[in-house]
Amino acid sequence: MTPAEIVGLLAEPDRLRVVSALVLGARTPTDVGAATGLAPREVGRALQKLQAGGLVDDRFEVRAELFKEAARSAAPVVPVEDLGYADPGVEQVVGRFVREGRLLSFPAQGPKRRMVLEHVAQSFEPGRRYPEREVDAVLRAWTDGGAADHATLRRYLVDHQLLARDAGEYWRSGGWIDVLDERD
Known part of the structure; x- marks a missing residue:
């Protein structure tokens, strides 16, 4: 998953709140609704979008490794200074x-x-x-x-x-x- 795809999934405030609740320990849609104050329908839509995007798995766990992979791929390449040595x-x-x-x-x-x-x-x-x-x-x-x-x-x-x-x-x-x- 690219950094842009992750940002796209989290750009919607409801989805961001749902991911936050899941990261903080919510394990069911009911727990997510209680933690976020979102209506069940909003929680359901956000979870569907996050699962379809691959950021949340079918057990309602955030795939945290995707953030690390995205960070590595987005790390700026530091230009190597040519110091002039042939060796x-x-x-x-x-x-x-x-x-x-x-x-x-x-x-x-x-x-x-x-x-x-x-x-x-x-x-x-x-x-x-x-x-x-x-x-x-x-x-x-x-x-x-x-x-x-x-x-x-x-x-x-x-x-x-x-x-x-x-x-x-x-x-x-x-x-x-x-x-x-x-x-x-």
């Missing part, structure tokens, strides 16, 4: 943790973390030295609204030798390495 494995891993230029969280596994850190490190121009405040500004943009903070991200980049530091300056020091074989 679909790297694209998938990085895409799981990075959305719209933001780092959602850090991967727990080392090789996956390395992939994500390599992606972030591309924000820094090779050969250029950055004062700490510029590094922090770039990394804050990556962590804004995410579960990670810029200081932790900076520390990971240094620990993974993707950024080097000396005398308050940072520079991009590492490059892409093949970590795909190390993934779980």
Whole structure:
């Protein structure tokens, strides 16, 4: 049953009231009438329509699984951001943790973390030295609204030798390495 079909069945106020009564435990047309205040004829018409539509079975039970199926089929498809990697494995891993230029969280596994850190490190121009405040500004943009903070991200980049530091300056020091074989 499609979401539109369910909405169509529930668009009539009497049918919506009948479904509500059934969901709340009414098991007979008399129980439904008592719970909804509808006349027996109105209850009968609503039940017939709901049964004919497949939302209510012959025991006057709402087929709740249809709501779940409809919700799944109506779920919006989130467009996958193309991060530009030729390797679909790297694209998938990085895409799981990075959305719209933001780092959602850090991967727990080392090789996956390395992939994500390599992606972030591309924000820094090779050969250029950055004062700490510029590094922090770039990394804050990556962590804004995410579960990670810029200081932790900076520390990971240094620990993974993707950024080097000396005398308050940072520079991009590492490059892409093949970590795909190390993934779980």
